[in-house]
Amino acid sequence: MTVAEIIEALVTPPNPFRWEAFDGTATGPEDAKYTVHLTSPEGLSYIATAPGDVGLARAYITGGLELEGEHLAHPYGIFDALRSLYGQFRKPSVGTTAKIYRSLRRMGALQIQPVPEAEEASWLERSIRQGLSRHSKERDADVIAAHYDVGNDFYELFLGDTMTYTCAYYPSEDASLDDAQLNKYRLIFEKLRLKEGDRLLDIGCGWGGMVRYAAKRGVKAIGATLSREQAEWAQARIKEEGLEDLAEVRFQDYRDVPETGFDAVSSIGLLEHVGVDNYAKYFTHLSGKLRPGGLMLNHCITYPDNHKTMRGGFIDRYIFPDGELTGSGTIIKNMQDNGFEVLHEENLRFDYMRTLRDWCLNLKDNWEEAVELVGEPTARLWGMYMAGSEWGFRHNVVQLHHVLGVKLLDDDSRGDLPERMWWTV
Template sequence: MTASSEKDSTMTVGEIIDKLVEAPNPFRWEAFDGSTAGPADAKYTVRILSPEGLSYIATSPGDVGFARAWVTGGMEVEGEHLAHPYGIFDTLRDLYGQFRKPSAGELLKIYAELRRMGALQIQPLPEVERSSFLERSLRQGLSRHSKERDADVISAHYDVGNEFYELFLGDTMTYTCAYYPSEDAGLDDAQINKYRLVFEKLRLKEGDRLLDIGCGWGGMARYAARRGVHVIAVTLSQEQAEWGRAAVEADGLGDLAEIRYQDYRDVPESDFDAVSSIGLLEHVGVKNYADYFEFLSGKLRPGGLMLNHCITYPDNHKTRKGEFIDRYIFPDGELTGSGTVVRKMQDHGFEVLHEENLRFDYMRTLRDWCENLKANWDRAVDLVGLPTAKLWGMYMAGSEWGFEHNVVQLHQVLGVKLDENGSRCGVPERMWWRP
């Protein structure tokens, strides 16, 4: 092949993008080789800064490829802060719907061009790859949602470092949906209001015993202990447990609240007055719901109450999250609809008394987390590195968009354990808590 014919056979980055995305392209694309694609008046401009960035997009079109290019610095989007890139998600939705499958001949040309650029030998996100622990789990024969593998999953996400989470979670150190008393309420007030809501729904009072599973940094445990409730709280994150124990001691609550580094399935105590599960069910696995609710019903006295607070889908057909979330954020995580949660509670130990959807509250919570991360961006990068900080910004902004657009929801479901005669043991008929 002559030098002239070889030059004629090469493709520009803009031409590769045109082969991958159906017209009209929702983005303007500008590439390191000077080529462009998409309309000049598009709302957002994507800049592909390196052959590696192009390779991520071309070899894995969709959320994973786009995220890899973004996080590794192979791509940037004009006008979006790395901590809160919320604005691009409307356009990303359009983009993901317009990726096309090139013909065999087109694919050969694209891969030949990537190979010529030396971009096919890269390794995906070694700094923030969240699935390496799965390789160990598989080698050891650990099944999904075994105790050992669940411990690895939780550690992969939550043991990034307490100081990093302190930058955006606020004073309450709460990594679950807040409950805003008004649209303009602050994050800390909204988180305290969420604990108030859970406390009142569970009819807790001084002297009662609460089991709080998936307790995070111990916010619910400390809220209840301040009101005279005896709490056993468990988490599979060693760093969370250490932080929570220190907070309990600092608040002088050591006689009432115990924070354990422990799987909830290993809690030996029983006869609790209430169980709170705030943000744990997402990690349990839909096939394990029956065992989960049966186990927790067995931990309650007759008439005891359980509050389950978890992310759900708007319907009951889907269970697995997107590839990006599953690979880099919450490995092994599973969601389903609130109807499935209610049915499994009803079938396995509980009469369901009440359920409600707080998805707009989670939208606001994520917005406030992103803004806190934005305000502390330089420190976040110092603590965890630019790739991980960008990863968290993208996932939280995308989740904010998802709750606003009903891609996901947040449901609280309240249930009571009946006695052998079907009695609620004094639990009232009507709603007894303040909304």
């Protein structure tokens, strides 16, 4: 069988894609929305030996699979094409399957290929070798470094001036990314009722955007991150902006921050790394960091329902190792059971869709520099991940929830909190 004949056996008719393969054969309509180029036996091997999103991702980031089509100009076009492509495959008969495997073997497309460099699997090998359990402090540090220590220069290409790697909050549909990120910090600052003289703990603080926003308004803020590169960048920016007396970003596990009695805690994009089974410990710990009457804002990606993340797929292997998601109901329940009265929650999934759109466009505009900094496989990986994430928020595969809670006083009162929401939305 030729590659074209294999495709015809595997794709549900009518074939919506044009396929052109390394053996010179082709199939599918010439005027198709997308053309799929299988450029090498190695690329086909990735797909054949790891069926599903992981195999397609490996073929794409190594150049073994190329896509062509005018719709790819849209930020999520590549992921839309790959997802549609995966959805077209069907299971052939036993006899046809045997013919396919013989043909793949003959053309050298059943060889186990090396894990692409962009997968950064060294952290996992080290964790297994050292016997580190999921979400131990040592393994969490390795996981965070694998994702966030790609290089500050690379992140600067698509995150914008605020260097904020979490969902923005758009005051209008045509607002700029930087304005929307600052508006997000404004919203969280007001939800937490922060004022001059208060103390804020921002865990998983990234490059220190929330810390610096609060410090500029007279709040003494401490941030903690497991990325050394983030901490160094943030401390340099704090010094540059003259905020040393009020702001500090530490290269430190949030569980090791010794201070207590904070007026507020913000967790912006950290809970995804904690593990659902550890939610009770997480919220109990953060409640212990607050003074009675203190507020906590949890900002994280969620599912539309309360199932847990399946492991081993593209996101788990390539982007957020050990990451876990669930629904906002699970988060609210754990906050209620472990030290908080929940005051408010809201879903910002369309804001994250716009945020990812802007990151994709920035990466596209700076593509050549990105490839020069991190190499084409890693640049392709990040582009595919962000495009896929935008698609996910657009189609309600994932959401983004804010959940606001208060640590009640000893008499179970809220102290001086207003009865209704007090911030401007």
